[in-house]
Amino acid sequence: MPQTLSLCMIAKDEERHLQTCLDSVRDLVDEIIVVDTGSTDATQEIATRNGATVIPFDFSYVDFSSARNIGLANASCASILVLDADETLDSSSLPVIKAILGHDNNAGYYAARRNHGGGGLNEATDHVVRLFPNRPEYRFRGRVHETIDAAILAGGGSLRVSDILIHHKFATHPDVRQQKNHRYIEILKEELASDPTDNSRLDFLAAEYHQLGLFDEATCVAECIAQVRPQDPLAQLNAGIYHLVFKPDLAQARADFNRALELRPNYQEALSFLQTLDEREQGGCIRGELPELQTRT
Numbered sequence: 001m002p003q004t005l006s007l008c009m010i011a012k013d014e015e016r017h018l019q020t021c022l023d024s025v026r027d028l029v030d031e032i033i034v035v036d037t038g039s040t041d042a043t044q045e046i047a048t049r050n051g052a053t054v055i056p057f058d059f060s061y062v063d064f065s066s067a068r069n070i071g072l073a074n075a076s077c078a079s080i081l082v083l084d085a086d087e088t089l090d091s092s093s094l095p096v097i098k099a100i101l102g103h104d105n106n107a108g109y110y111a112a113r114r115n116h117g118g119g120g121l122n123e124a125t126d127h128v129v130r131l132f133p134n135r136p137e138y139r140f141r142g143r144v145h146e147t148i149d150a151a152i153l154a155g156g157g158s159l160r161v162s163d164i165l166i167h168h169k170f171a172t173h174p175d176v177r178q179q180k181n182h183r184y185i186e187i188l189k190e191e192l193a194s195d196p197t198d199n200s201r202l203d204f205l206a207a208e209y210h211q212l213g214l215f216d217e218a219t220c221v222a223e224c225i226a227q228v229r230p231q232d233p234l235a236q237l238n239a240g241i242y243h244l245v246f247k248p249d250l251a252q253a254r255a256d257f258n259r260a261l262e263l264r265p266n267y268q269e270a271l272s273f274l275q276t277l278d279e280r281e282q283g284g285c286i287r288g289e290l291p292e293l294q295t296r297t
Helices: 018-023 043-049 064-073 093-101 149-154 174-194 200-211 215-228 233-246 250-263 268-279
Strands: 005-011 031-036 053-056 079-082 087-089 107-116 124-133 158-169
Touching (some): 005 018, 005 064, 018 043, 031 043, 031 064, 043 053, 093 158, 107 149, 124 149, 124 158, 149 158, 174 200, 200 215, 215 233, 233 250, 250 268
Parallel strands (some): 005 031, 005 079, 031 053, 107 158
Antiparallel strands (some): 079 124, 087 158, 107 124
């Protein structure tokens, strides 16, 4: 199959951002699929004007994976790029993606997503799989914080780091962010209740509590993650950070960091936190003073 590329996205009332998003990939993609989850503004008109196939989707039951997967199922190109309407592809990424498409690799590629909050919020970067082959077994999972990583691995593919860079403008109004946090917490709890074995949902639940400043609840979830992943050094490290910074229990924090070191010898982050513990063994720790929680890439 020729090395063509489909852009797949979901959107709702994104008339302010959509054109900028589409402009950023104009010279890259061969096809645009927009799954519209109920826009009442000019989103569909803008998408159609740019040559997109627009697919209406009933989003009365919140399920982002189902919406995304409808788009994937309608894509006809060899590879798929996923963006949201409030995201843009950095221009430096165009040759990177073209080079990746020139190789017949059964792999999903991590992109660095630079989150621009504005309003005095700190910029943060996370990593998400957004470029992958168009295969029917590669589908998103999770009603919120949907991911495709596990499906790619289960389908025999691999995951690779890339130099793809995405810029993301997210909601900055505190009330909007908090409402979204609370809504996602309830959905994540529903997902965990329906499938307690899917502990990937716990990572996102801890993050939602953390963003709301509910550190006791976030600590409980971090402890649960460390228990269900006893061989994961990152899980032990994050539990230690919560026990050190957000719900001080210095003895438990030391045990967590030592366990992380057992699992990953010379783990620099764990060594750094142990040094901090040694320096402050008499005085505890000031909340928010230490680096942010480590994330999986």
